Amino acid sequence: MEKSFEIILPDGTVYKPEKESVVQGYDPDGKPKKMKFSMKTECQRCGECCKRDTPVILKEDIILLKKGVISEKDIYTIREGEKIRSFIDGDTYYSSMELIKLRPIFASSTCLFYDPEVGCTIYEMRPTVCREFECWSQNITITGLEERRLTRNDLFGSIDIVKEAINKHEEKCSLYKFNDIVEEFVSGKEEIFEKIVEMILFDSTIRDWAKKKLEIQDDVLPLLFGRSLMEIAPLYGVLIEKEGENFLIKVMKEAEQ
Structure with missing residues (x-):
């Protein structure tokens, strides 16, 4: 005789699905399905990092300015000693060095080039920090930032x-x-x-x-x-x-x- 599938709910009531029904997370015979995990190894354009903060612009990104991918209107300077609020934990800290970053959308932390419908609108020509950032990795720091960062002297020193x-x-x-x-x-x-x-x-x-x-x-x-x-x-x-x-x-x- 075929055994019926039952789930006892927290309040003691018994849930019996129709014979043809399949409960999400269970096989038709009532056995829990095995959970499947997959490791993220590359950018999936989810947009989470785009909404949290904007990237620092590095010296190697000056080509993006020359090609017109970004303009001087799209970037701004964080000055040395400037107090900044972290959009990750909400704390404030002082910038230890001058940084040039992409502008956020007004009154938010979201990158100017992020579109909720399509994601990053300059994805194929995105800044180096965006390319190197691995949200799935334990290592999310920018190596050699002090030497690699673009500065106002690089842009206007002459x-x-x-x-x-x-x-x-x-x-x-x-x-x-x-x-x-x-x-x-x-x-x-x-x-x-x-x-x-x-x-x-x-x-x-x-x-x-x-x-x-x-x-x-x-x-x-x-x-x-x-x-x-x-x-x-x-x-x-x-x-x-x-x-x-x-x-x-x-x-x-x-x-x-």
Whole structure:
């Protein structure tokens, strides 16, 4: 006599499928199916890494700029000492070196070239870091990053006036200095306010100068000078707002704790 297939549910009730039915995960005779595993050994274009962060651009990727695969509008600079939020664990850390990266889609961590329908839109000509990254491997670090990374000096080192402007901006708006004076302000030293404003004014002025004198477009400024101090200020615990000719600096609640 053929034995019927039964599953006892957690509440004690008995589930009996129709004779013709097959329960997912079980053979028709009621025996659990063997699980099958396959090792991932190559990129399957799932898009997970594209949505988590954007790649660092290396010296060998300069060919992508020359061929027009990416443009100066598609990349921006992370300055040395810049505070960055990790989209993997949510923590913040300071960049130990200057990095040039692809821009993310506005207000997200997703790469500019990622399309939910098709995945990476420049897959065949994607940056080196994307090619070398193996999400299935234990080794997900970039080897030789300090030597291989593309820098602003690689791009603009031969243009004296641009190089001088970048160096002057680094001198006046050092992120190490910005972090120090913001920490003093947050701790209650309100006399530091003017120093913060001086840095913000210079940061804004040199960007306006580059637009007018060098005819640099707005969306290229983050490559030349990094993100503005007003834009990155919340990562340092303060909100900076401009009202007419005046600045308002607010200490964020998290920074007060």
